[in-house]
Amino acid sequence: MPGPHTGFTSVEDVQKKLESVDYIPSREIATVVFLAAATQKPILVEGPAGAGKTELARAISRCLNLRKIRLQCYEGLDEAKSLYEWEYAKQLLYTQMIKEKINQLIATADTIAEAVEKIAQQENAFFSERFLLARPLLQAITSDEQVVLLIDEIDKSDPEFEAFLLELLSDFQVSIPELGIWKAKHIPIVVLTSNNYRDISDALKRRCIHLYIDYPKKDLEKRIVKLKIPNIEERLADQLVNAIGNIRSLDLKKRPCISETIDWAKALMVLQINDLSPQALSDTLNVICKYQADTVMVRESMDKVLK
Amino acid sequence: MLNLILNFVNACRASDLRVSTAEVIDCARHLEMVDVLDEAQFRSALRANFAKSRREQTEFDRLYGLFFHDMRPDVELDADCDPENTDKADMRHTIGQMRQEAGDDEITQAIMDFLAGDPIPYLRQIHRLETQTEESSQALKSNLSQLSSRLEVMLRINRTRNRLLQLMPDPISGGAPGRNRGMAGLLMERLETANRMLTQETRPNNDALKQVNAYEKKTLGIGERPFSNLTETEIIKMRSVIDQLVRKMKDIMSRRYAVRNRGALDVKKTLRAAQRYQGVPIEIVFRQRPLRKTRVVTLCDVSGSVWSAARFMLNMIYSMQDCFSDVKSFAFVAGPTNITDIFEKHDVNQAIEKVITDADINFNTHTDYGEMLTQFHRDHLNLLTQKTTLIIVGDARTNYQNPCEHLLDDMRARCRRVIWLNPEPEQFWGTGDSEMNTYKAYCHEVRPCRNLNQLANFIEDIVF
Ligand SMILES: Nc1ncnc2c1ncn2[C@@H]1O[C@H](COP(=O)(O)OP(=O)(O)O)[C@@H](O)[C@H]1O
Ligand SMILES: [Mg+2]
Numbered sequence: 001m002p003g004p005h006t007g008f009t010s011v012e013d014v015q016k017k018l019e020s021v022d023y024i025p026s027r028e029i030a031t032v033v034f035l036a037a038a039t040q041k042p043i044l045v046e047g048p049a050g051a052g053k054t055e056l057a058r059a060i061s062r063c064l065n066l067r068k069i070r071l072q073c074y075e076g077l078d079e080a081k082s083l084y085e086w087e088y089a090k091q092l093l094y095t096q097m098i099k100e101k102i103n104q105l106i107a108t109a110d111t112i113a114e115a116v117e118k119i120a121q122q123e124n125a126f127f128s129e130r131f132l133l134a135r136p137l138l139q140a141i142t143s144d145e146q147v148v149l150l151i152d153e154i155d156k157s158d159p160e161f162e163a164f165l166l167e168l169l170s171d172f173q174v175s176i177p178e179l180g181i182w183k184a185k186h187i188p189i190v191v192l193t194s195n196n197y198r199d200i201s202d203a204l205k206r207r208c209i210h211l212y213i214d215y216p217k218k219d220l221e222k223r224i225v226k227l228k229i230p231n232i233e234e235r236l237a238d239q240l241v242n243a244i245g246n247i248r249s250l251d252l253k254k255r256p257c258i259s260e261t262i263d264w265a266k267a268l269m270v271l272q273i274n275d276l277s278p279q280a281l282s283d284t285l286n287v288i289c290k291y292q293a294d295t296v297m298v299r300e301s302m303d304k305v306l307k
Numbered sequence: 308m309l310n311l312i313l314n315f316v317n318a319c320r321a322s323d324l325r326v327s328t329a330e331v332i333d334c335a336r337h338l339e340m341v342d343v344l345d346e347a348q349f350r351s352a353l354r355a356n357f358a359k360s361r362r363e364q365t366e367f368d369r370l371y372g373l374f375f376h377d378m379r380p381d382v383e384l385d386a387d388c389d390p391e392n393t394d395k396a397d398m399r400h401t402i403g404q405m406r407q408e409a410g411d412d413e414i415t416q417a418i419m420d421f422l423a424g425d426p427i428p429y430l431r432q433i434h435r436l437e438t439q440t441e442e443s444s445q446a447l448k449s450n451l452s453q454l455s456s457r458l459e460v461m462l463r464i465n466r467t468r469n470r471l472l473q474l475m476p477d478p479i480s481g482g483a484p485g486r487n488r489g490m491a492g493l494l495m496e497r498l499e500t501a502n503r504m505l506t507q508e509t510r511p512n513n514d515a516l517k518q519v520n521a522y523e524k525k526t527l528g529i530g531e532r533p534f535s536n537l538t539e540t541e542i543i544k545m546r547s548v549i550d551q552l553v554r555k556m557k558d559i560m561s562r563r564y565a566v567r568n569r570g571a572l573d574v575k576k577t578l579r580a581a582q583r584y585q586g587v588p589i590e591i592v593f594r595q596r597p598l599r600k601t602r603v604v605t606l607c608d609v610s611g612s613v614w615s616a617a618r619f620m621l622n623m624i625y626s627m628q629d630c631f632s633d634v635k636s637f638a639f640v641a642g643p644t645n646i647t648d649i650f651e652k653h654d655v656n657q658a659i660e661k662v663i664t665d666a667d668i669n670f671n672t673h674t675d676y677g678e679m680l681t682q683f684h685r686d687h688l689n690l691l692t693q694k695t696t697l698i699i700v701g702d703a704r705t706n707y708q709n710p711c712e713h714l715l716d717d718m719r720a721r722c723r724r725v726i727w728l729n730p731e732p733e734q735f736w737g738t739g740d741s742e743m744n745t746y747k748a749y750c751h752e753v754r755p756c757r758n759l760n761q762l763a764n765f766i767e768d769i770v771f
Contacts, residue, residue: 011341011348031351035337046361048514088574089591092581159693159723196361196515198723198751201693205359206327209337212361253521293521 007064008037023052023059024223032211033060042169042190044154044205047213049195050257054152056213057191061148066189069143070150071136073157079164083174085133094131129179138182141174146186155194159201166204215248221261228262229269239276239306240265246305247288250297256288263287278302308343309335312353314427315374319357321430323438324366330356362511369507370430377500378426379493398490399423401474405467415463421501422467422494429501432460437509438713453709457505464502471495510748511716518747519754520733522764530760534616534730542618545759546656549619552763553626559770602633602694604722606683608701609662610640610674616730616757618659620700623762625655630770635690641675642682644668674704676742677711684714691721696769700728700756703736703743710742715749725749728756728765 008014014037015030025033033056036043045053061068071082095102102119109115134142140149154162168174172184192208194200216224222241226232240261248255256264264287273280282299289295298305312335319326334356341348350371358367402423409415417428436456475491524531526548529541537545576592605624609617621638628634628650636650637643649661662668691697697718703710719725727750729736729743736743747753756762 027345027347028351028354031341031348032355035340035352035355038340039333039336041333044359046515088577092577199360199362199720202325202359206329208359209333209355210359211355212364251520291521 007066008034010034017063018059021059021062022227023055023063024220024227025056026216026220029056029211029213032209036209037189039209040187042192042208043211044200044208045191045193045211045213046196048215048255048257050259051213051215052258053193053213054150057148057150057152057193060189060191064148064189066146066148067143068148068150069136069140069188070152073151073153073155073161075156075158077157077161080135082135082137082161083168084135084138084176087131087133091131132176132179137168138174140188141172141182141184143188144185147188149188149190151190151192153195154192154200154204155197162201162204166201166207169204169207215245215255216258218242218245221245221258224258225261225265229265232265232269233274236268236274236276237265240268242307243276243281243305244288246307247298250301250304252289252294252297253291254289254294260288276306278306281306308338312338314425315353315370316357317427318370318374318430319367321427322366322370322434324357324363324370326357361515362513365512366509369509373426373500373504378424378497395490397475398494401471401494404474405470408470412463414460415467418463418467418498418501422497424497429504433504436460439709460505461502464498464505468495468498471498510745513748513750516747516750517752519752519764519768522761524760525763526760530763531758533757534619534759535757537615545619546622548759549622549626549762552766553623553629556626556630556766556770601631601696602690602692603627603631603635603696603698604687604690605634605636605698605700606643606679607636607638608640608674609638609668610670612674612704613702613730617700619759619762620728620730620756621659621662622655623766624698624700625650625658635687637683637687638662638666638668639679640668640670641672641678642669643679643687645687673706673708674701675708676701676703676705676746677709677714680711680714680718684718688718688721691718693721693723695722697722697725698728699725699746699750700730702729702731702741703727703746704740705742707740710745712742712745712749715746719749719751724751726752726754726769728754730757731755732757 008017011027011030011034014034015025015027018025018030018033032043035041037060045056047053057070058068060066105122106115106118109118132138136149140147151165154165157165169190172187173181175181215221218241221244222237225237225241244256244261244264264284267284267287268274268276268280271280271284273284281302285295285298289298312331316326316331334353337352337356338349341352343349353371354364354367358364402419406416406419409419414432417432420427421429436453439453439456471491471494475494529544529548532541573592577590580590580592605627607617607620607624609621617638624634624636628636628647634647635645636647638646644667646658646662646666649666650658652658653661663670715725727743727746731741731743733755735741736747743753754761754765756765
């Protein structure tokens, strides 16, 4: 197996490369990504919804020019849906289409046992890659190029799946009974994300290096806003980021995340508002608050929000 | 460098932040790749390897601050014996003298270690203090013993402070300029740090907690009346509304089962079906997937302070036994009593009646959540698995006894989810003897549940 050729040379390099593809990382994010890539360890990313977990994996793949393979987890996700499945329907169809051929094959057989034996000799044809439906994990392992494997929202999967994944992440090989053992040509850069619906097992945590992405600090969020909306005025950007920070500190049902900050900034730009007055905030509140109760709470705390 | 890290790891372990050898090796490897003089990088490398979840980060941050900032590990007292440095020699002498005076008093010795730059024995003392459970002398129970142990430590710190002031020149204004002052100041600082640690909040960061306050007001009137204020006729009316709710819940469960149970292809059946169409597999048959095994364990407070709500909660728990494949139900005032059998054998009203009259619950005692957790932890821990949702129903009013929250932490680590339903409105949580804010740090989800609408909302959430 080729050694780690990661494409990142230092923490600063990670920072620079991620920024070049429009992802602005904190120093901590850059450090963890660098270490994970350099030592081929999966990254387990936790954090509130919308803090940029999924986007981080996408940005890594963009800046290193690596294909991204995504596995979205859900309750009931199993090996067949995540690793591989035999395409039974296709196999059956093929047996029908080549029925003639099969009949020829067993025409000379005297006994049923002999016929079965003859068919068995052809078994390989049916359990070959042609009939194998590769799901994301197998795709990542068999890829000729290194890939970024994003295992999104692992906390939604079942504990059995987590155990299976742990095994896969330990040796990056799969054993398919009919075909043998396949070992990864390149260890993928693996990013697992979790919204903490449930706790991840200790064993899986030990395999990974951990990263918590919080809502960004003011200056970082401002840079993100200016990156996405280059012509926003300095003062408005400040007001906006400040207000969002204050809104997040309220006891809301759903706190606004980065994409809501961006949507809000866009809305203000379209409405040609360049000063965040109580009126302006009130008029555009539905962009940041998804629940009526939250809207009410923000309205009631207007002074605190615009402080 | 490696030694420094190993010492830090020992400090982590003394505070029960589990760090494996493999993680230490990973971290050492990582430190070679970053610029350790850039603290952001240094700290990130440590944190990414030693705190593997958001919850552990609180403890990590506390220890990191203590170890790399407060303790100032660069100023080693016990290290090289530099005869020139009389300052250090003096301090060593002072600590040595106090050690002798303390004899075999473990706590004071730990404080001395702390002053000399080794926080580990002191961290162990604090950890022991935090996870201490009451000696079960039923008569004299309170969380006093925890408080008094804390006081013990505090008294020793005070004694040490006084003794230090006697043995050393004034550490602030300093005796002879340049002499002693720096080191004496350091010792005093460390002593204050030790003192602060005693009173510091150590609850894990639980910002992933789902706290559900808002709910849909489906049924007006009766749906909004607190369980505790219902009249007899309303109670009867309420029962029938709950019945409807339960019927709907069962309905949803069975419908979901029908969609969900589509499994892998059943080759045998598909081939058999294909014979009807000259062997062409037109009809593809799938295996039935077994019903998802959701395990539920409920712990329901049935003491006087919540009884009016508990009746309805028991009602809900009763119907959950019908809807999920594996439900174990407990009721408690102090120790938990298994009521699963009663619920399985009797119809709902009879069952609830039996819980009050027949079940082996001691109603003549004070509610004691710590005792309930202690006994559950001792006797029933094996019921909790990675598939278990643990639902605790109660007001978390502990009568000022030890809440034993570390046991709930341990239980959480074994389950899929911990949900707490509190029949009190949120503004009362944490007031008086309510330990709700303590327990909250160990739950995945908390919600006030004091009327029918809130209960209905919860049931919908859990079946979907
Ligand atoms: N550091 C960042 N730099 C630039 N954009 C970001 C950053 N973090 C988050 N975003 C923006 O926020 C959006 C939401 O992030 P996402 O990764 O979907 O959140 P999560 O997966 O954590 O729920 C992204 O589409 C991206 O536009
Ligand atoms: Mg995401």
